[in-house]
Amino acid sequence: MRLNFVRSALVASAFLVAANAAHAEKVVVGATQVPHAEILEVVKPQLAKEGVELDIKVFSDYVQPNLQLADKQLDANFFQHKPYLDSFNKDRKATLVPVALVHVEPFGGYSKKIKNLSELKDGATVAIPNDPSNGGRALVLLQKQGVIKLKDPSNILATAADVVENPKKLKFRELEAAMLPRSLDDVDLALINTNYALEAGLVPTKDALFIEGSDSPYANILVTRTDNKDAPGIKKLVQALHTPEVKKFIQDKYKGAVVPAF
Numbered sequence: 001m002r003l004n005f006v007r008s009a010l011v012a013s014a015f016l017v018a019a020n021a022a023h024a025e026k027v028v029v030g031a032t033q034v035p036h037a038e039i040l041e042v043v044k045p046q047l048a049k050e051g052v053e054l055d056i057k058v059f060s061d062y063v064q065p066n067l068q069l070a071d072k073q074l075d076a077n078f079f080q081h082k083p084y085l086d087s088f089n090k091d092r093k094a095t096l097v098p099v100a101l102v103h104v105e106p107f108g109g110y111s112k113k114i115k116n117l118s119e120l121k122d123g124a125t126v127a128i129p130n131d132p133s134n135g136g137r138a139l140v141l142l143q144k145q146g147v148i149k150l151k152d153p154s155n156i157l158a159t160a161a162d163v164v165e166n167p168k169k170l171k172f173r174e175l176e177a178a179m180l181p182r183s184l185d186d187v188d189l190a191l192i193n194t195n196y197a198l199e200a201g202l203v204p205t206k207d208a209l210f211i212e213g214s215d216s217p218y219a220n221i222l223v224t225r226t227d228n229k230d231a232p233g234i235k236k237l238v239q240a241l242h243t244p245e246v247k248k249f250i251q252d253k254y255k256g257a258v259v260p261a262f
Contacts, residue, residue: 024048024051024052024053025051025052025053025232025233026052026053026055026233027047027052027053027054027055027075027076027231027233027234027237028055028057028073028074028075028076029054029055029056029057029074029075029076029077029078029222029237030057030058030059030064030065030068030069030074030076030077030078030079031056031057031058031059031065031077031078031079032058032059032060032062032065032079032195032199033058033060033195033199034195034198034199035103035105035194035195035198035250035253035254035258036078036079036195036220037056037058038253039078039102039103039241039246039249039250040054040056040078041056042245042246042249043237043240043241043243043246044056046240046243046245047236047237047240050236050240052233052236052237054237057074059079060178061176061177061178062079062080062084062131062177062178065077065079065080066080066085066088066092066094066096066223067092069096069223069224069225070092070094070096070225072225075224075228075231075233075234076099076222076223076224076228076234076237077222077223077224078102078220078221078222078223079195079220080220080221080223081133081218081219081220081221082098082218082219082221083133083136083137083156083157083217083218084131084133084134085098085221085223086133087131087132087133087157095225095226096223096224096225097223097224097225097226097229098221098222098223099221099222099223099224099229099234099238100221100222100238100241100242100262101219101220101221101261101262102219102220102221102222102241102242102246102260102261102262103219103220103250103258103259103260103261104216104218104219104220104258104259104260104261105193105194105195105218105220105257105258105259106194106204106211106212106213106216106257106259107134107137107138107141107191107192107193107194107211107212107216107218108191108192108194108197108204108207108208108209108210108211108212109141109142109145109189109190109191109192109208109209109210109211110181110184110189110190110191110192110197110202110207110208110209111184111188111189111190111209112184112185113188113189114188114189114209115209116209117145117147117189117209117210120147120168120170120188120189121168121188122168122169123168123169123170123171124168124170124171124188124189125170125171125172125173125186125187125188125189126142126170126171126172126173126187126188126189126190126191127172127173127174127175127180127183127187127189127190127191128172128173128174128175128190128191129174129175129176129177129180129191129193130174130175130176130177131177132157132159133156133157134177134193135158135159135174136155136156136157136158136159137156137191137218138191139158139159139160139162139163140153140155140156140158141191141210141212142191145210147168147170148163148165148166148170149163149164149165149166150162150163150164151163151164160172160174173187177192177193177196178196180192180193180196181196181197181199181200181202182200189209194257194258197257198254198257198258203257204256204257205255205256205257219261220261222237222238222241241262242262246260247260247262
């Protein structure tokens with residue numbers, strides 16, 4: 001009788017686990033590896049306790065996560081800041097929406113050829129991202145360093161055509177953001193997004209010649225669709241990302257290269 005009771009209890013327990021798994025809400029989130037997917041891994045166990053199965057799909061570019069979210073292949077994504085999202089929505093006539101600020105990745109300038117920005121030679125080649133929001137961000141940062149002057153310093157979508165003063169006659173090379181770390185052997189200076197700098201083994205607080213301040217307006221956001229923004233799983237994900245545990249993880253793991261925005 002005792003053996004039968006134990007066997008029955010085990011069967012019942014297995015049935016409950018299977019039932020809970022069957023009723024778990026699955027949330028598929030697209031993210032770039034560092035730091036976004038790493039941060040999502042931190043909240044995965046907590047969400048599982050709340051009946052949410054978090055499925056993290058890792059991307060190496062900035063385009064597919066938004067395209068797949070718009071096509072409902074993803075429930076949310078986590079890799080971008082709002083100026084980039086605004087640019088995507090405008091260009092693609094999409095209606096993706098931000099639902100949470102998570103962190104700031106201070107944007108920086110890197111070089112293998114110079115140790116100080118004052119060493120930048122006349123005619124030097126400077127690599128910047130080729131997407132409008134990050135390209136403009138790079139140029140605004142260069143203006144703040146006194147290297148160039150823009151027609152409108154507040155224009156976050158500025159292009160090389162908006163440079164009105166370029167005393168060093170710098171040559172701008174626009175590259176896909178993910179390619180910028182690999183360009184360091186070929187250019188004199190590259191303006192690199194922190195997630196790609198980290199993936200390439202660069203330490204922004206140590207290796208960047210200059211970097212944005214903590215007042216950067218480019219906070220990275222969790223993004224979803226208008227039809228999905230009030231879904232229970234999305235709301236639980238937002239709550240999980242805004243916990244003291246996540247804040248501490250960001251501070252301890254990235255040591256200033258990534259800064260909590262909540």
